[in-house]
Structure formats: structure tokens, C-alpha cells
Amino acid sequence: MAASVVRQVLPYEYPRYRQHLKSLDAESKVLRFGYSIADEVLDRLCDQFETDTKHNILFCIENDDLEFVAVAHIAIQGEMELAFSVLKEYQGQGMGNLLFRRVIQWCRINHKLKGCMVCLAHNQAIKHLCIKYGIKIQSSHGETMADIELDSPNITTYVSEQVDNNLAVIDYLGKRMSKLVAM
Numbered sequence: 001m002a003a004s005v006v007r008q009v010l011p012y013e014y015p016r017y018r019q020h021l022k023s024l025d026a027e028s029k030v031l032r033f034g035y036s037i038a039d040e041v042l043d044r045l046c047d048q049f050e051t052d053t054k055h056n057i058l059f060c061i062e063n064d065d066l067e068f069v070a071v072a073h074i075a076i077q078g079e080m081e082l083a084f085s086v087l088k089e090y091q092g093q094g095m096g097n098l099l100f101r102r103v104i105q106w107c108r109i110n111h112k113l114k115g116c117m118v119c120l121a122h123n124q125a126i127k128h129l130c131i132k133y134g135i136k137i138q139s140s141h142g143e144t145m146a147d148i149e150l151d152s153p154n155i156t157t158y159v160s161e162q163v164d165n166n167l168a169v170i171d172y173l174g175k176r177m178s179k180l181v182a183m
Contacts, residue, residue: 004095006102007168009058009071017058018046020068025088031123032085049073059102061095066175070095072103080107080115082148084126091125100129105161108153117146 009017021032021042029037049056057074070086082103086095107113119126121139130137130146137146 004061004070004093004098005168005171006059006061006072006098006164007172008106008165009060009068011053014050014053014056014058015046016068017049017060017071017073018042020060020071020087021046021085023067023087024085028085028088028091031120031126032083034118034120057106059099059106061090061098062172062175063090064175064178066172066179070099072099074103074107074112076112080112080148082115082117082146096125096129097132100133102164104133104150105157105164107148108150108157109161111152113148113150113152115148117148119144119146 021029022039024032026036049058055076057076059072059074060068061070063069069090071084073083073085075081075083084096084099107115117126117130117135121144123144126146127137127144130144135146135148137144139145
């Protein structure tokens with residue numbers, strides 16, 4: 001598999017997030033939402049995300065066909081809340097780590113330094129990422145609550161974001177060109 005690149009999803013692309021969420025298998029939906037969720041409920045949630053792109057920020061990793069295979073969602077209502085989803089066939093390939101790193105970078109740059117994340121207590125992958133990135137986790141009643149407190153950005157944060165943004169544009173344009181040439 002080619003290297004995975006994380007890019008910020010543009011507001012007009014938010015309907016693709018709906019498709020991504022609906023493409024998750026049942027177990028991955030439970031990991032993402034904490035419970036089994038029907039497509040009708042997903043539609044209502046996505047309607048909200050799509051109409052409020054100022055308070056719902058998305059980052060994605062796309063496959064060569066430009067399908068979202070992994071997505072991070074930052075909900076900003078006062079403090080931020082983070083959520084991650086990866087299609088089953090792409091799990092275990094480091095995409096959650098790449099998304100997590102990029103989301104933390106964005107939060108620091110945009111001074112969103114406090115927030116939370118809720119996940120299932122048995123979700124070892126997300127718990128591992130929390131520990132890796134210095135996010136405190138507490139478990140109770142089958143859920144894990146991650147209290148996010150990030151450092152302010154520094155020069156390295158800004159330079160890394162610029163490099164990541166440029167790589168994302170190059171990756172996206174390369175995939176678009178490949179699709180056009182294949183037509």
C-alpha cells in the first residue's frame with residue numbers, strides 16, 4: 001500500500017463523510033459511536049455536520065480512488081471533542097496514528113487546547129494513541145474518557161503543518177490526475 005497522507009476535508013466534500021460512516025462495518029460503527037447506529041441516525045448527524053462546517057472539522061486519508069478510508073472529526077462546541085473512524089480493511093496500518101498526530105497539530109495551531117474524547121474501554125487502539133500523545137485517560141462503566149490538554153504551538157508545529165498541508169495537496173492532485181488518465 002502507498003504511504004498514507006492526511007488532508008483536511010473541504011466543506012463541499014462533507015457529504016463524502018456520510019458515505020464513509022455508512023461504509024463502516026457494524027463493529028467499526030460501534031467503535032466510532034459507542035453503540036450500534038442506524039443509517040437514518042447517521043443521516044441526521046451528517047445533516048448537522050454538513051450545515052455547520054465551522055464547528056465540525058474533518059481530516060481524511062483517501063485510497064487511490066479518492067474514497068475516505070479513515071476520518072478524524074473535531075467537533076467544536078466550547079471545548080473540542082475528537083472522534084476517529086477507519087474502514088475495517090485499513091485498520092492496523094497506522095492510519096489512526098497519522099490522523100491523531102495531524103488532528104493534534106491542527107488543534108494546537110488553532111488554539112483548541114482543551115477537550116475530550118469518549119471511546120469504549122476495550123478500544124485498545126485509541127487508548128494506545130492517547131497514551132502515545134500524552135493524553136490522560138480514565139475508564140469507568142465501559143467507557144474511556146480522554147481529557148485532552150495540549151501545549152501551545154511552537155515553530156515546529158507551524159512548520160510541520162505547512163509541510164503536511166503541502167504533501168496533502170500533492171497527494172490529492174496526484175490521485176486526481178491518475179483517475180483522469182485512467183479514464
